[in-house]
Amino acid sequence: MAKLNKDSLKTLSFITYFIIxxxxxxxxxxxxxxxxxxxGLVSVLFVFWMSYRAKALEEDSLPLKIILRLPFYWIxxxxxxxxxxxxxxxxxxxxxxxxxxxxxxxxxxxxxxxANYANAITLTPGTVTIEVDKKTFLVHALSKKLxxxxxxxxxxxVITDLDK
Amino acid sequence: xxxxxIELVSLVLLAIGCFFILSGSLGLIKLPDVFSRIHAAGLIxxxxxxFIVLALIVxxxxxxxxxxxxxxxxxxIFTSPVTGHAIALFAHESGYKPKGKNKK
Amino acid sequence: MIFFATLIVxxxxxxxxxxxxxxxxxxxxxILSISSIGTIIAIGISVHGFAFDRPDFVDISLMYILxxxxxxxxxxxxYKIKRKKSNVV
Numbered sequence: 001m002a003k004l005n006k007d008s009l010k011t012l013s014f015i016t017y018f019i020i021x022x023x024x025x026x027x028x029x030x031x032x033x034x035x036x037x038x039x040g041l042v043s044v045l046f047v048f049w050m051s052y053r054a055k056a057l058e059e060d061s062l063p064l065k066i067i068l069r070l071p072f073y074w075i076x077x078x079x080x081x082x083x084x085x086x087x088x089x090x091x092x093x094x095x096x097x098x099x100x101x102x103x104x105x106x107x108x109x110x111x112x113x114x115a116n117y118a119n120a121i122t123l124t125p126g127t128v129t130i131e132v133d134k135k136t137f138l139v140h141a142l143s144k145k146l147x148x149x150x151x152x153x154x155x156x157x158v159i160t161d162l163d164k
Numbered sequence: 165x166x167x168x169x170i171e172l173v174s175l176v177l178l179a180i181g182c183f184f185i186l187s188g189s190l191g192l193i194k195l196p197d198v199f200s201r202i203h204a205a206g207l208i209x210x211x212x213x214x215f216i217v218l219a220l221i222v223x224x225x226x227x228x229x230x231x232x233x234x235x236x237x238x239x240x241i242f243t244s245p246v247t248g249h250a251i252a253l254f255a256h257e258s259g260y261k262p263k264g265k266n267k268k
Numbered sequence: 269m270i271f272f273a274t275l276i277v278x279x280x281x282x283x284x285x286x287x288x289x290x291x292x293x294x295x296x297x298x299i300l301s302i303s304s305i306g307t308i309i310a311i312g313i314s315v316h317g318f319a320f321d322r323p324d325f326v327d328i329s330l331m332y333i334l335x336x337x338x339x340x341x342x343x344x345x346x347y348k349i350k351r352k353k354s355n356v357v
Binding site: 081092131 | 248
């Protein structure tokens with residue numbers, strides 16, 4: 001993939017976006033007649049033109065390198081959500097919460113990586129990103145154990161490796 | 165006698181999902197301030213909905229309907245952090261301070 | 269039968285969220301609990317579709333989730349703009 005120049009990479013990401021949109025249309029409707037498939041193609045082309053016009057297809061928005069590694073990352077993320085969700089449920093039922101603010105440093109290079117990291121922190125129950133400065137987050141954690149889990153930098157390393 | 169394995173598995177998954185949703189909404193009442201209650205809402209959005217949708221997928225079997233059911237947690241995974249972050253940011257900007265010790 | 273029991277539990281948790289929406293001291297508490305009620309009801313719509321053997325309700329549930337997200341963001345923006353104006357005047 002490193003051999004390709006910038007233009008062909010852009011074309012490849014356009015094609016990927018088109019395929020994703022068409023699969024999404026098919027899941028929602030489920031028709032297989034040719035006339036309805038043609039109407040689906042027209043509506044997918046309309047949405048494609050709209051998002052091209054809204055400049056939603058710039059270089060940052062659909063990184064192809066990430067898509068291949070995405071399923072493994074999501075399995076890891078589900079495991080993480082499950083672990084901290086059980087911790088949060090136990091905290092709610094036994095009432096031993098001690099909320100606190102911490103600051104976390106991010107080591108991702110581009111904007112997509114930083115947004116991804118902040119999203120992952122907010123998605124796991126028990127930690128919420130409040131403010132995003134350039135490379136430091138202000139994070140609200142529900143207990144001391146959850147904030148120490150975040151400060152071991154495991155999640156940061158995984159999301160930085162995603163973009164290599 | 166009429167119970168088979170599929171119904172039993174989906175019953176267990178539904179019970180787990182109901183437990184998570186109930187404890188999330190209990191946390192919405194019990195926890196002390198806005199920033200802590202966002203964690204409880206996140207618990208409902210991720211684990212509760214995930215387990216209930218998993219139970220429905222197991223019950224219905226694999227078809228186009230189960231793909232459509234998989235879209236529900238996918239949308240929730242994309243929209244729930246945005247809502248939580250927006251509420252936390254606006255509450256912080258409006259001057260509400262979180263309770264507890266704050267080491268910056 | 270199991271789906272009716274699930275619907276009852278979902279109704280109880282909607283009632284618990286509603287307590288916070290009525291009581292909540294800050295506006296953000298109310299917005300948060302309304303958004304949680306929206307999520308629970310969207311799940312409840314699809315469970316209701318399975319309980320009455322009409323699985324087409326999943327489409328309505330998907331639309332409900334997206335509209336709930338848009339509504340929450342719209343109320344937050346409206347509140348912010350209104351607050352900014354009242355500070356100026």
